[in-house]
Amino acid sequence: MTELSYAHGTGTTALLGDTIGRNLDRAVAAFPEREALVDVPSGRRWTYAGFAADVDELARALMASGVAKGDRVGIWAVNCPEWVLVQYATARIGAVMVNINPAYRAHELEFVLKQAGISLLVASLAHRTSDYRALVDEVRAQCPGLRAVHYIGDPSWDELVATADEVTPDQLAAREAELSCDDPINIQYTSGTTGFPKGATLSHHNILNNGYFVGELVAYTEQDRVCLPVPFYHCFGMVMGNLGITSHGACIVIPGPSFEPAAVLRAVQQERCTSLYGVPTMFIAELNLPDFASYDLTSLRTGIMAGSPCPVEVMKRVVAEMHMDEVSICYGMTETSPVSTQTRRDDDLERRTGTVGRVMPHIEVKVVDPATGVTLERGMSGELCTRGYSVMLGYWDQPDRTAEAIDAGRWMHTGDLAVMREDGYVQIVGRIKDVIIRGGENVYPREIEEFLYRHPKIADVQVVGVPDEHYGEEVLACVIPADPADPPALDEVRAFCDGQLAHYKVPRLLQILDAFPMTVSGKVRKIELRENYRR
Template sequence: MNTSDTIPAALAATAARLPSGEALVDGPVRLTWPELHQRVLGRAAWFAERGIRRGDRVAICAPNSYHWVIAALGASAAGAALVPINTRFTGPEMRDVITRSAARALVVADNFLGVDRLAEIGDARPEVVLRIPTDWTDLTGEFDTAVEPDDLADILFTSGTTGRSKGAMTSHRRTLGVAGAWAERAGLTPEDRYLVINPFFHSFGYKAGILAAVLGGSTIVPQATFDPVRTMELIETERITVLPGAPTIFQVLLDHPERAAHDLSSLRVAVTGAATVPVPLIERMRSDLGLETVLTAYGLTEAVVATMCHAGDDPVTVATTCGSAAAGFEVRIADTGEVLLRGPNTMLGYLDDPEATAEAIDADGWLHTGDAGELDERGYLRITDRIKDMYICGGFNVYPAEVEQVLARLPGVTESAVIGVPDDRLGEVGAAYVVRSDDGTALSEEDVLAHCEANLANYKRPRRVEFVNALPRNASGKVLKRMLRVDGEEAP
């Protein structure tokens, strides 16, 4: 079999190339690349013994840890496609992903952020369940991996603007293609130590995190949740050199009163994006944190790494653009102003949704991103607006249509419109404009927020609710969300 472009082959190659290199550090757990490889093969054998075969799906709902890395790579080595689940999802959201992906196995945290996720999944529980840490045993062994480069490697679910989540499917070859491009632009080497704060369930943490580190031979240091003091401690004690994350992470570190008490001089490169990045922030990251290289990038679940800056780009370029095409992508701007992408590393399509796939990828192979942008004379991309209504809260995409569908199920709500409004800490948060029904006049802001808390991940929940008599519409009946921003004094 030709396995030169598969995730198991990539791990095996790094283990052979770096026999004494440190691969993974998580508290007392410290593994070399060969040790990590052996544990991954042991976990692959465990999956196989329980009937998981090539082409099956394995879901993971757990925080960043060494368990996640081994379970994910083990599932891949067993020939299964990985289905990461957002740890902030509610029970209904988790059940939806597990059911629609037809996951035959689930790796799940016993308790994270005070939630018993296995209990919330209920009757959607797959036949094979591995609880972390209750059922976890560190296994080693041998396993004869049989995976092809064009086999399905992962299904990453992302909410669509229609309000229904969509599973973006990607092959081993394409997943490694974007991970390798990210590693190359970031300049990852075996001397690097990579603190992965971005959640592993997100492409930024999984593909630009775990897999980029595997390809670069860089040490993976997971952090379950961002805590600025703990982050600074890890940078100091583990001599972290690579620190990607949303702009808010760097802003918090720069402004933290204990920053001067920690030695952060090992930091070499940072990669940020997912929100507007002020030029002064880039300058401070370089001057105050001592970073040699600060990069911004642009991507989406369907493409992951589409553009990325280069080492040596000036602060204005880094802050105001997303860099030039990466991972073999072509980038062009449609007549409508929409950013279009084409290349060898786009998704294969949406799971069980040929209509959405055809809408996203046209007959000429161009992926329609829904973002508006401009290309300068250097070929650097600048995102100017969002054609779709999506906004970004704390580095996570939020699709108002999904929130609006949840609000529609609340008795007393006739209709609603959700928009993103500026927030100093999270970049943007949701504001919901709600029209009450005649029998819903007693409906309060607390009622709406409580309903959202029960049905939506925290980053999707509106932070503010305003009741209005009617939503502004154009002649065709479409809601004019820009008027809500003006009426709400959120527009510039």
């Protein structure tokens, strides 16, 4: 009898029933003098005892400023220690932390402040071309619910912290005693490709357990030091990163406010990091540094590559040249806290480069026919769905959008096309919305991208469909060349594909680029590529 594309993740370790604050207390009790947080740019360091003391101080300050259980506190900042303190302090008092993309401009900021009902905002002063104070001033009149703004590195931050003495430790403990692990604790806005983003609402139980089990599968202990160049505003940074780290008594290492490849490798070398996170484009940038070989990365043993499809050739270089023999690939989405599948430490290279792993403990996944919802046989392509503790509570104040994403059986529909192999490992073959339909044939960009990564003149590639009068859509390869002075020509790319890919998959168009349009979390904006190069 043919096996269906369904898998349930079993495990010997039970789910955590803690709130985030209670779980932090466990780490502090076990490892009070071990380092919890290091900020490389400023040189600041915290032991677990010191970190918890600063978290509690900020938690009491937020209570003194009138933040009640369930109130929304916005964090609009680049990676810094204060971001982490806000994350744990809001959890301590049952406030809902709202992550705001550092790249947002005034219109987007206004939408999130209103949609989430943010009453208190913590923000950076500036980042790149953004003057955050000016942007807040621009929209504040339209956001009457926003009663207080505090800027990191500004007297307003110190003024907030100084109010902590108005609330006693006993009052903080009383607030914590009111909290349930099922309370909403975090809103993360998904980067919608059309219309405004949706606020995925997540509980302590959602994100604490997901971070914990990600850490379990890469075998974190209190000895680990994890370099996090991925943005905290995204679940990769704050869940798989911060919560995965502190739930194991390990150390968070911040290499800089935003991604800069040389700063990352310096941080790994200086802090003797054992683990490094990144999206594929980050690892590509690090590997392509002219002085890459000069960095001592021998302390690394593991890490996580996620956020977008992980090219096989890049993964092989990470293992071979960065000493990350136990590197793991994770797959997920914001709405599922985020990880649903992950490769394991003892997986062979094929599984750790050719798949996104198998189902996580305590989670179910299945692959269904997108039209009928019927579970397909293994080896067939369909939509990946996931169910379990990790599925969000819903989209904030948008029950209709929630119902579109989560069906009556509590299955989250990911919108990703996947194949579950006979061994239970999952391959992501594309997005339902990304499929190129050329002359009636379905073309999956991921397959072509993986193949073109082997071309010696190609450092990075994204494949999209653009309108064509004859075929409906045509295949466009957008390429970043390995050597800008010697980019590949279209006929070279086509010759490379000839006899290796079906004729309808071979790119008919080529665009040479210096860089791809990116989200702050490191995902390539394919929709922007499609729009830029419509013929």
